[in-house]
Amino acid sequence: MSSVFFERFERHAHGEGLKGHSTHYCPGCGHGLIHKYLAEAIAELGVQDRTVAISPVGCSVFLYYYLDVGNTQAAHGRAPAVAIGHKVANPNAIVVAYQGDGDLASIGLAEIMQACQIGLPMTFIFINNAVYGMTGGQMAPTTLAGMKTTTTPTGRTRLTGEPLKMAEIIGAMDGPVYVERCALFDNKQRVRAQKAIKKALRLQVEDKGLSFVEILSECPTHWKLTPAEAEKWVKEKMVPIFPLGVKKDLEAETERWFNLDPPQFDSARVLDVIGAVSRAPARFGEAFPSHIDAKDVAIKFAGAGGDGAQTIAMLTTRTAINEGFDSTHIPSYGPESRGGTSYADVHIATGEVLSPASPQPHILVAFNPPSLEKFGPHVQPGGIIIYDSSVVPTPPELDPNVQMVGVPCAQIAKQLGKVMVKNVVALGAMQAATNLFPRESFLATIRDALQKQSALLALNEEAFACGGTAYEEATNGTGA
Amino acid sequence: MASTKTKERPKPFLFPQFCKACGRCISACPKDCIEMGTEIHPATGFTPVVLDLEVCNGCGLCLSACPEPYGLMPAPADVDLELLEPETLLGERGSTAPTPEPIPDVRVPLPELETMILKGTHASAVGAILAGCRHFFGYPITPSTEGAELLAKLLPQLDGVFVQAVSEVATVNMIYGCGGAGLRCMTFTSSPGFSLMLEGISYMIGSEVPGVFFDVMRGGPGLGNIGPEQGDIKLACRGLGHGNTHAVVLAPSTPQEMLDLTMNAFDLAFKYRNPVILVSDGYLGQMTGRVQLPSYMIKPGLPEWAVHGDEAHRGNLICSIFLSEADLEQHNIHLLEKYDQIIHDEQRADLFHCEDAEWVIVASNTPARMAKGAVQQLRDRGVKVGLFRPITLWPFPIDALTRPLQRASGLIVVEAGAGQLEDELRLAASHAGIQDIPPIHRVSHYGGVLPQQQEIVDTVTALAGGIV
Ligand SMILES: Cc1ncc(C[n+]2csc(CCOP(=O)(O)OP(=O)(O)O)c2C)c(N)n1
Numbered sequence: 005m006s007s008v009f010f011e012r013f014e015r016h017a018h019g020e021g022l023k024g025h026s027t028h029y030c031p032g033c034g035h036g037l038i039h040k041y042l043a044e045a046i047a048e049l050g051v052q053d054r055t056v057a058i059s060p061v062g063c064s065v066f067l068y069y070y071l072d073v074g075n076t077q078a079a080h081g082r083a084p085a086v087a088i089g090h091k092v093a094n095p096n097a098i099v100v101a102y103q104g105d106g107d108l109a110s111i112g113l114a115e116i117m118q119a120c121q122i123g124l125p126m127t128f129i130f131i132n133n134a135v136y137g138m139t140g141g142q143m144a145p146t147t148l149a150g151m152k153t154t155t156t157p158t159g160r161t162r163l164t165g166e167p168l169k170m171a172e173i174i175g176a177m178d179g180p181v182y183v184e185r186c187a188l189f190d191n192k193q194r195v196r197a198q199k200a201i202k203k204a205l206r207l208q209v210e211d212k213g214l215s216f217v218e219i220l221s222e223c224p225t226h227w228k229l230t231p232a233e234a235e236k237w238v239k240e241k242m243v244p245i246f247p248l249g250v251k252k253d254l255e256a257e258t259e260r261w262f263n264l265d266p267p268q269f270d271s272a273r274v275l276d277v278i279g280a281v282s283r284a285p286a287r288f289g290e291a292f293p294s295h296i297d298a299k300d301v302a303i304k305f306a307g308a309g310g311d312g313a314q315t316i317a318m319l320t321t322r323t324a325i326n327e328g329f330d331s332t333h334i335p336s337y338g339p340e341s342r343g344g345t346s347y348a349d350v351h352i353a354t355g356e357v358l359s360p361a362s363p364q365p366h367i368l369v370a371f372n373p374p375s376l377e378k379f380g381p382h383v384q385p386g387g388i389i390i391y392d393s394s395v396v397p398t399p400p401e402l403d404p405n406v407q408m409v410g411v412p413c414a415q416i417a418k419q420l421g422k423v424m425v426k427n428v429v430a431l432g433a434m435q436a437a438t439n440l441f442p443r444e445s446f447l448a449t450i451r452d453a454l455q456k457q458s459a460l461l462a463l464n465e466e467a468f469a470c471g472g473t474a475y476e477e478a479t480n481g482t483g484a
Numbered sequence: 485m486a487s488t489k490t491k492e493r494p495k496p497f498l499f500p501q502f503c504k505a506c507g508r509c510i511s512a513c514p515k516d517c518i519e520m521g522t523e524i525h526p527a528t529g530f531t532p533v534v535l536d537l538e539v540c541n542g543c544g545l546c547l548s549a550c551p552e553p554y555g556l557m558p559a560p561a562d563v564d565l566e567l568l569e570p571e572t573l574l575g576e577r578g579s580t581a582p583t584p585e586p587i588p589d590v591r592v593p594l595p596e597l598e599t600m601i602l603k604g605t606h607a608s609a610v611g612a613i614l615a616g617c618r619h620f621f622g623y624p625i626t627p628s629t630e631g632a633e634l635l636a637k638l639l640p641q642l643d644g645v646f647v648q649a650v651s652e653v654a655t656v657n658m659i660y661g662c663g664g665a666g667l668r669c670m671t672f673t674s675s676p677g678f679s680l681m682l683e684g685i686s687y688m689i690g691s692e693v694p695g696v697f698f699d700v701m702r703g704g705p706g707l708g709n710i711g712p713e714q715g716d717i718k719l720a721c722r723g724l725g726h727g728n729t730h731a732v733v734l735a736p737s738t739p740q741e742m743l744d745l746t747m748n749a750f751d752l753a754f755k756y757r758n759p760v761i762l763v764s765d766g767y768l769g770q771m772t773g774r775v776q777l778p779s780y781m782i783k784p785g786l787p788e789w790a791v792h793g794d795e796a797h798r799g800n801l802i803c804s805i806f807l808s809e810a811d812l813e814q815h816n817i818h819l820l821e822k823y824d825q826i827i828h829d830e831q832r833a834d835l836f837h838c839e840d841a842e843w844v845i846v847a848s849n850t851p852a853r854m855a856k857g858a859v860q861q862l863r864d865r866g867v868k869v870g871l872f873r874p875i876t877l878w879p880f881p882i883d884a885l886t887r888p889l890q891r892a893s894g895l896i897v898v899e900a901g902a903g904q905l906e907d908e909l910r911l912a913a914s915h916a917g918i919q920d921i922p923p924i925h926r927v928s929h930y931g932g933v934l935p936q937q938q939e940i941v942d943t944v945t946a947l948a949g950g951i952v
């Protein structure tokens with residue numbers, strides 16, 4: 005008798021009457037034996053306090069009635085995911101997931117595969133009784149060919165598939181260190197099963213890795229056999245399909261699996277990691293660009309994917325926030341962002357940006373004909389459009405109250421040696437055209453953004469300057 | 485009856501009432517010491533085996549063959565087995581586990597920091613870190629993934645853990661395990677993924693496991709598209725899996741709130757031992773804006789109820805099963821009381837020009853920003869319009885709406901969805917016993933299209949009698 009069993013099963017019908025000391029299992033059921041071996045192994049390894057047992061959904065759903073360890077009851081099939089949650093929460097915990105064949109090999113296949121793929125040191129006990137016990141004897145993934153169950157009334161046919169051999173499947177994976185299939189039908193098998201369970205647990209205690217023990221287990225009730233006949237049936241019918249033995253054992257060549265340090269909560273470290281700074285950025289402007297709008301300036305940057313519209317939109321938002329105003333940037337959304345047009349809405353407000361979309365912008369920066377055609381007509385009267393004249397040779401006729409300026413952004417960028425910077429050329433032109441914020445203010449943001457790529461800084465600064473000059477040239481220095 | 489023989493190995497002993505008569509011990513005994521009995525036990529209806537231990541050598545094989553924990557057991561020494569009662573031998577204590585004490589969270593003060601410029605999902609991820617979350621589980625889905633990607637980068641730098649689960653189903657169950665272990669953990673997902681998590685969320689509510697779920701809602705139904713929608717409000721407020729479930733549902737509308745409300749979400753989740761759902765639309769997830777960091781961060785403690793895998797918490801159980809109907813009804817009543825307390829204590833709303841409003845717009849998330857712009861535009865023209873923005877969608881902040889409702893000639897619900905926010909308003913008003921709500925008008929879009937400021941302005945203008 006192992007001390008890991010509760011002295012009284014208070015969770016079993018409040019421990020009243022005989023239920024305080026007997027299981028809910030049918031006579032001769034293999035589950036009870038496996039519970040016993042698990043309890044013994046936990047006791048012998050001295051890990052009762054650290055153990056977290058995950059109960060499945062199936063006849064063994066009430067594992068937590070019996071084992072005096074930390075217990076979590078998982079949804080049908082999800083014990084491996086729950087186990088991962090427990091193990092990463094506390095790597096010192098000894099996590100044991102206990103699952104039936106419906107639970108592990110049908111509804112929860114994806115979860116067990118992932119757990120075994122990762123191979124975190126955990127212990128999986130898999131009870132193969134070839135049926136769904138709890139729900140009344142339906143077909144399980146492990147049901148034998150020809151075997152009658154309530155959902156294969158004439159016997160399992162080809163249409164319902166061949167029995168799934170989990171120990172072999174798991175044994176073929178790289179994650180686990182130890183995989184064995186055992187049975188319970190005679191003294192010899194029981195001793196092996198006891199040893200296998202203990203080893204599977206020990207390998208976790210030693211941080212070696214994941215172990216998986218499949219146990220062929222009697223379900224006399226749904227097999228409609230006596231317990232003695234059920235033992236014989238495992239031996240004669242199941243073992244030929246599910247061969248017993250070790251499927252994988254890398255104990256000898258395996259080092260400690262992992263050693264997770266406890267999470268850090270040092271505030272200086274946290275602020276460093278999230279990139280928070282206590283320095284205030286330099287400001288260059290004095291006032292809100294109220295020459296464009298009294299309270300809220302709306303801008304749209306539009307082009308094809310790769311034109312860099314998002315980058316300069318972001319630079320604009322950063323500049324505005326550094327200058328002490330509220331600003332938002334929203335990238336274009338939806339299928340357009342794949343290869344088609346890519347556009348960005350930016351708002352800059354004195355107080356708070358209210359509506360962050362820019363359906364009627366004050367400023368439009370357009371990199372190609374479709375964007376100019378799509379958004380040009382919506383620019384507010386008195387607004388301004390900067391378009392890349394090296395890509396748009398003949399701009400459409402638009403509202404005469406909207407200023408249209410063509411700047412050969414791509415061409416300038418090419419001359420500078422990198423077409424990529426055509427967006428920064430456009431940004432320079434926009435700055436010159438609108439005086440949204442001082443030139444220095446944008447340059448400070450650009451420098452900040454290129455902190456880690458200082459090699460590109462000179463090129464970008466030049467592109468920005470050329471954009472400004474090009475705008476002056478395009479308007480003959482009149483600004484109109 | 486002290487034995488005088490030198491005892492090597494104990495012989496088996498059986499309380500017949502704990503024998504299920506399976507007979508496994510009979511074939512296990514090499515000495516044929518055990519045979520099936522003949523008398524039915526009156527308490528069990530089984531016919532227990534009988535032992536005749538004259539030739540027994542104490543090999544113990546029968547003990548390892550008995551499936552019952554308190555079936556065959558080694559005979560205790562120095563007692564009169566004839567007179568032995570289970571109570572004296574087995575004890576009455578359920579468990580010897582200690583009673584754990586809660587370890588409280590610590591608020592760590594932060595220095596004054598410069599405004600950060602963050603994308604919505606990133607702001608939420610930063611909020612999670614400041615709230616003490618060091619464990620993230622998730623499955624990639626646009627438009628929520630960038631939050632996860634940032635945590636994949638940052639958490640390992642803080643010795644936290646990022647796990648890309650095999651699915652959203654696995655995700656929620658990892659959160660169930662990690663949250664059940666007492667830790668602050670979260671996920672980012674989007675509508676189809678959120679649907680997949682609902683069974684697990686129901687388990688979490690039933691087992692009282694905290695956890696934070698951020699659903700960046702996208703266009704549906706089905707695979708829909710990745711445009712912004714608010715089509716999961718009904719799931720978050722009314723449809724958290726099976727059973728009588730509820731969770732606080734928070735709806736940020738700025739990058740700042742993405743951070744602040746994510747931090748609040750962890751506090752609420754642990755305060756109530758319940759999941760908390762954050763919902764935003766994809767637009768907000770992508771929106772970059774200024775974010776002021778809070779004046780503190782959290783170093784989490786460990787709650788007393790956790791199944792943590794250590795000595796102090798050994799006696800704990802995370803479980804949603806209550807086999808007896810009476811017990812489960814009692815548990816439901818406990819949950820309902822918790823929901824009532826949440827309804828009482830956690831309603832939050834933001835009111836903008838509602839004091840004298842004849843027209844009250846109700847909107848949340850990004851549509852609330854469009855609506856705020858519209859209110860400003862209309863106020864500039866002298867239209868008495870206000871914005872009521874629920875920050876908690878559940879509980880719907882009906883208390884704060886009661887007064888505006890008395891004055892308003894009409895409500896305009898602005899949402900990127902088909903009346904899901906409106907239904908929350910109507911239900912909350914009905915539960916609050918508010919009989920006559922003014923007529924409700926709508927500005928709605930679906931499928932990834934957001935209501936725009938101008939159409940809100942136009943709708944209110946038309947209602948208000950065409951004052952332009
Ligand atoms: C999501 C879900 N689907 C179905 C069920 C019903 N159900 C409960 S147990 C079970 C099968 C259990 O069979 P198995 O895992 O083989 O365990 P056994 O009872 O045989 O030990 C099923 C289908 C459930 N509880 N949850």
Ligand code: SF4
Pocket residue numbers: 028029030032033034035063133137138222223224225226
């Ligand atoms: S139904 Fe089968 S598996 Fe379930 S308790 Fe009974 S014998 Fe065991």
Ligand code: SF4
Pocket residue numbers: 495496512513514515516517518539540541542543544545546547
């Ligand atoms: S201890 Fe060995 S010999 Fe004695 S009854 Fe049990 S199995 Fe038989």
Ligand code: SF4
Pocket residue numbers: 032498502503504505506507508509510532533549550551552555556
């Ligand atoms: S193995 Fe245990 S339950 Fe089964 S007959 Fe023997 S004593 Fe009884």
Ligand SMILES: [Mg+2]
Pocket residue numbers: 062104105106131132133134135136137144
């Ligand atoms: Mg089964």
